[in-house]
Amino acid sequence: MMNRALWTGRQDIDGAGDTRRLHQVVSPFDETSRGGAALIGFACDEGVRRNYGRVGAAHGPDAIRRMLAALPAHGIEHVFDAGNLTxxxxxxxQAQQRLAGKVQQVLAQHAFPLTLGGGHEVAYGTFLGIIQHLGQALHSGHLLIINFDAHFDLRESELASSGTPFKQMADWCHQAGIEFHYLCYGISRLGNTPALFARAEDLGVQFKLDSDLVFTDIVDLGRELLDQLAAATYVYLTIDLDVLPAEKAPGVSAPAAYGVPLEKIEYLTQLAKNSGKLIAADIAECNPNYDRDNLTAKVAARLAHTLLQSRNMSLNISKISR
Structure with a gap:
């Protein structure tokens, strides 16, 4: 259920035009909701706890909503809020299965699901919702999983955690006879063991290191991603905020000593959104317990705003030619 107390803010009056902010265009998601985008909160710390990280991300969804509420709408006509799953x-x-059901419901009602975490265990729940919605279409299509993350999250464990979601996805795809297409931006060499790099190679994971992304021209990165998007039928984007430098995102489970510049993450996010193939997205690991001046929540809200915008909204960056 939507918590209306989170959606408050100033109301401007200006004869020059549209003064709406997101708190003025949001409404509860229910069985009659159609189209637009729906926010789903995954208020969960269990995956981070199991992965021996800093807990507190369960409070992330509401912290992001508070920062979203005051942002100007800028072409966002309507947003639904489906409340939190805990x-x-x-x-x-069981929580991941409940999330899958909610993602599937949002998709069935022709809306775009944007899930706010919570730890990165949110990713497996979103993935399950996508595959439940697509059904047999997966066998004739190409689902591209894009992850912005300092970590592969390919750990193998008897218990699911924030470190296992993409290994779980790979296992599901293998059992279903579907190719596993996983593209990861921002991998930290010092944040992943050689065993994880070996597993990524075995699974055919495509990735770029954080150090490579920093020195690669943003337009070149865009061209490479456009090639990936062109080959895909459906795209699922997941953003772990620990992909960003710690000074940009201090409030995460594992702050990055290096990280990828925000402008590059935002630009690639915009390209994925503008492809018209993005079926679902989530933003994970916002941990208000360790945030500074709500900076991490503000960055998360900015990225969420990018995902909520209509396709004709664009960043002020040179046009890419393929």
Whole structure:
């Protein structure tokens, strides 16, 4: 259920034109909602706890909503809020299944699901919702999974955690006889063991290191991503905020000593959105317990705003020619 107390802010009056802010265009998501975008909160710390990280991300969805509320709408006509799904009983797997059901419902009602985490265990729940919605279409299509993250999150464990979601996706694809297409931007060499790099190679994961992204021209990065997007039928984008430098995102489970500049993450996010193939997205690991001046929540809200915009909204960056 939507918490209206989170959606407050100033109301401007200006004869020059549109003064709406997001708190003025949001409404509760229910069975009658159609089209637009729907925010889903995944208020869960269990995956981070199991992965020995800093807990507190369960408060992330509401912190991001508070920062979103005051942002100018800028072409966003309407947003639904589906409230929070919680995991207070350590039953992570059941919480992921509930998230999958909510993502599937939003897609069935022709809306775009944007899930706010929570730890990065949110990714497996979103993925399950996508595959439940697509069904047999997956066998004739190409689902591209794009992850902005300092970590592969390909750990193998008896228990699911924030470190296992993409290994779980790979296992699901293998069992279903579907190719696993995983593209990861921002991998930290010092944040992943040689064993994880070896597993990524075995699974055919395509990735770029954080150090490579910093020194690669943004337009070249865009061209490379456009090639990936062109080959895809459907795209699922997941953003772990620890891909950013710690000075931009201090409030995460594992702050990055290096990280990828925000402008590059935002630009690639915009390209994925503008492809017309983005079926769902999530933003993970916002941890208000360790945030500074709500900076991480503000960055998350900015990226969420990019994903909520209509396709004709664009960044002020040179046009890419393919």
């Amino acid at each position: 995991c207070d009983d350590e039953q992570l797997e």
